[in-house]
Amino acid sequence: MKPTNGQAIIQLFETWSPKKLMAMEQDPIGLAIGTLNKAVTKVLVTLDVTDEVVDEAIAAGCELIIAHHPPIFRKLAHIRTDTPQGKLYEKLIKNDLAVYAAHTNLDVAEGGVNDLLAEALQLQNIGILTPTYTEQLFKLAVYIPREHALKLRVALAQIGAGQMGAYDSCSFQTSGEGRFRALDHAQPFVGTVGDIHMEPEEKVEVVIPQPLINKALRMMKQNHPYEEVAYDLYALATPAKQYGIGRIGLLAEPMTLAQFGAHVKKAFHVPTVRAVGDLHAIVRKVAVLGGSGDSYVSKAKYAGADVFVTGDISFHIAQDAEATGLSLIDPGHHIEAIMKQGVANKMTVLCTEHKMAVEFIPSNLSTEPFKFI
Structure with a gap:
């Protein structure tokens, strides 16, 4: 194995999940904090960059963090170290920890977030829910x-x-x-x-x-x-080859919406889900999209899905979906945490193939802000 630096690791990562695949304009993907021009032996993979996650990376001896959610989503007017976010940036910089964010490009990439979610649901004949990029x-x-x-x-x-x-x-x-x-x-x-x-x-x-x-x-x-x-x-x-956001596929066997809700809980290790629709209705065709899927409900209906699995469904969107006969299962935004192990596995394989001595560590911490009581 040859020693490598952060730039080489990210170049390899972007052969799998290139920036061109981003599904939203002005999505802040790429290097967010620090430098990639340094030796890297350990990389922490996380959904979010929180104070606790940074401590985890430091304790593990990591030089780089690959996150799904960008730690800086909007332009900063200032960095004040007497604020929680400012203190976070200060800690990263003082500990020479670089942060690279792969947001919607990782959602779209083959084997990325949405493919991992579809596979966890054991869907078959998986296709793209909404095309976002066509490769000539x-x-x-x-x-x-x-x-x-x-x-x-x-x-x-x-x-x-x-x-x-x-x-x-x-x-x-x-x-x-x-x-x-x-x-x-x-x-x-x-x-x-x-x-x-x-x-x-x-x-x-x-x-x-x-x-x-x-x-x-x-x-x-x-x-x-x-x-x-x-x-x-x-x-x-x-x-040409198409890439896109969300996935749609078939269950191996039809089941009721109530049974499917239990299936989702088990697949994503969540204590509860919100359901919209007749719990006795039979579902077979499933659309799934990680994160907030409000704006894709009509896409799921148009694609012929019986049920749409996504997070952060709002009240009126749920009512509209119910009126059209589309069932919804909302297991929360945090199911995207499936990317931690998925990215670690993929990058371990890629780095091994390219003889790079790098360890990828999926974060053990949950960044789910909601508690269920």
Whole structure:
């Protein structure tokens, strides 16, 4: 394992949960406090950054905190250390603790908060509730001498080109003949300066997402013997990959709303839930969204959900949902704490694959402000 710093860890994190996936404009994601230009051996993963959580990170010897909820949500007019929030920032800075926030980008990311919630509910045929980001697909077609084609295909596959759904290393290859003449200042790999040359070549085609274009072009040139590479790159009309907020899926077996409420309590380890709708109604199709889902109730109804699981449902929104026949289960905002173990697990795998000696520690503290009596 090689020593690493905070910047390398976050760069790796953002390959999974990039900032471009944020579902809300001006969402304060990214580095909130401190610096990433330092060695990091331990990272605390938390839902919220509270005074107790900071103490936990210090006691564990962490240099970095990855949080879901940003510790600074609105612009600050000042930092007064005689206020609770100011004291929190002071403690972080004095103990050289950096805080990185992954908010709605982690909600949207594959394997992020909403996927973790859907999996905890044991949903099947899981899809996106509301698309928020579409990734454009491109086709790269490159012409290469026949004996070099396999090496190029393997190199492109290793960086993620040719990923199509549940398949990777996808490409297409056709044979042909390249024709060219090298001019006086050229250094041709094959052929003679001044003479027309014809070379048996292969046309290798792969699909690549837009973020991989520059990397794919670099890899293509590194694994191509010609000093001038002939290639085509064009956008596809094929439906591109979508990301989004919330998830929707099916229960393995239908159950009543009352039974489903008990299922939610068990899945998210909460003592109680609020329910809207007929407790005897049968539910099968479930929408779920971590955090506050008031503004997504109509989306859940439109998607055909029988019940919508989300937090912070307001009184009038609940009435409106009930009138449309959509059932609601509100287990609270804090169910997003599922991300602590999920992020720790994911980042442990990624860092191990990249030979980074970093320990990810899910916070043991509950930041749920509500007590149930």
